[in-house]
Each structure stands twice: as structure tokens, then as C-alpha cells.
Amino acid sequence: MKAHDRPSPSSIIHQGTALRIEKIPLSVHDEPLDYIHADHSRKRKICAALLEVAGARSVSRSVADRVTAFLTGELRLHHADEDESLFPALRRRLVPEDNLGVVLARLGEDHRRSDAMIDAVATALTQTPASDPVCLSTGECELLQVYANAEQQHLALENGVVMGIARIRLTKGDIKTISEGMKARRGVVH
Numbered sequence: 001m002k003a004h005d006r007p008s009p010s011s012i013i014h015q016g017t018a019l020r021i022e023k024i025p026l027s028v029h030d031e032p033l034d035y036i037h038a039d040h041s042r043k044r045k046i047c048a049a050l051l052e053v054a055g056a057r058s059v060s061r062s063v064a065d066r067v068t069a070f071l072t073g074e075l076r077l078h079h080a081d082e083d084e085s086l087f088p089a090l091r092r093r094l095v096p097e098d099n100l101g102v103v104l105a106r107l108g109e110d111h112r113r114s115d116a117m118i119d120a121v122a123t124a125l126t127q128t129p130a131s132d133p134v135c136l137s138t139g140e141c142e143l144l145q146v147y148a149n150a151e152q153q154h155l156a157l158e159n160g161v162v163m164g165i166a167r168i169r170l171t172k173g174d175i176k177t178i179s180e181g182m183k184a185r186r187g188v189v190h
Contacts (some may be wrong), residue, residue: 024039029188033175034177036086051148059133068122071121080185082108095169103162120125120143
């Protein structure tokens with residue numbers, strides 16, 4: 001296919017083919033830092049899709065449904081993985097020179113703000129369930145942009161700082177405990 005024959009990004013979003021959210025194999029729960037990193041990659045894809053949708057002002061029903069399912073399901077589990085397992089374990093292992101306490105508090109607050117925004121984003125994407133494509137107002141497009149930009153900044157901080165320190169500081173016992181918490185949240189039998 002020649003470049004000029006390719007559909008524009010907005011037409012791909014309308015066709016429902018642009019967004020692939022890969023499932024992470026359950027076996028990766030045994031390596032929770034790898035699982036969290038993979039989740040961050042999926043979250044980046046969602047953010048890119050939301051920015052594209054905001055620019056197009058509409059999206060196919062199938063993409064809207066996939067984004068909504070990820071945000072309201074898997075992303076909330078991801079936040080719990082970090083807030084209930086990763087961050088507490090990391091706080092126990094930090095040394096003063098890590099200077100990460102304020103960062104972890106900020107990230108937890110980001111999760112609370114994100115959860116509130118997720119509800120608004122989901123409402124925007126699902127308010128007209130019979131519509132295909134889903135058309136968005138200017139305000140809804142701005143909401144998607146604000147949410148996606150905030151999440152991208154959040155991911156940069158987590159990936160650039162927190163995950164590196166976690167890989168250094170956490171013990172095998174910490175990793176096992178984080179893994180068990182992640183599995184329990186997903187109903188995975190140990």
C-alpha cells in the first residue's frame with residue numbers, strides 16, 4: 001500500500017482498527033515489575049488514542065468501547081497494584097537519598113484524580129450507546145486531551161524514576177508479595 005493510499009489516522013480510528021490493547025499473559029504476574037511496565041505501555045497507547053480521538057472529535061463505537069473497558073477495568077486494577085502493593089513495598093525499602101516519598105504521594109494523588117476523570121471520559125465515550133461513530137463535543141474533546149496529557153506526564157515520572165528505583169530496592173520477598181496482591185485482585189489462583 002502506498003503512503004497516499006493509507007487511510008488517515010482519524011479514519012483508522014473510525015474503522016476501529018487502530019487500537020490494539022494486548023492482553024498481558026497471566027504468567028507475567030510472577031514478575032510484577034514487568035507486568036506494571038507492560039501495563040504502562042498499554043496505557044501509553046490509550047493516551048495516544050484519546051488524543052487522536054479528541055483531534056478527530058469522533059471515534060468508532062468499537063474503539064470507544066475498548067478504551068472504556070480498559071479505563072474502567074484494567075486501569076483501575078493497575079492503580080490498585082501500585083497504590084496497595086508497589087508503593088507501600090517501595091516506601092519500606094527507600095533510603096533517604098532516594099528522596100522518593102513526595103513523588104510516591106504525588107503519584108497516589110494522581111491516581112485519585114485519574115479515577116475521577118476516568119468516569120467522565122467513560123461517560124463521554126458511552127453516553128450514546130447506539131451511535132457509531134461516537135461524536136464528541138468540544139468540552140469532551142478537551143477532557144480527553146487533559147486526561148491523556150496528565151497520564152503521559154504521570155507515566156514519565158513512574159517509568160523514569162519509580163520503576164528504576166523499585167528494581168534496585170525491592171527484595172525477592174517484596175516482589176513475591178506484590179505478585180500475590182496482583183493475582184488476588186484479579187482472582188488468579190496462586
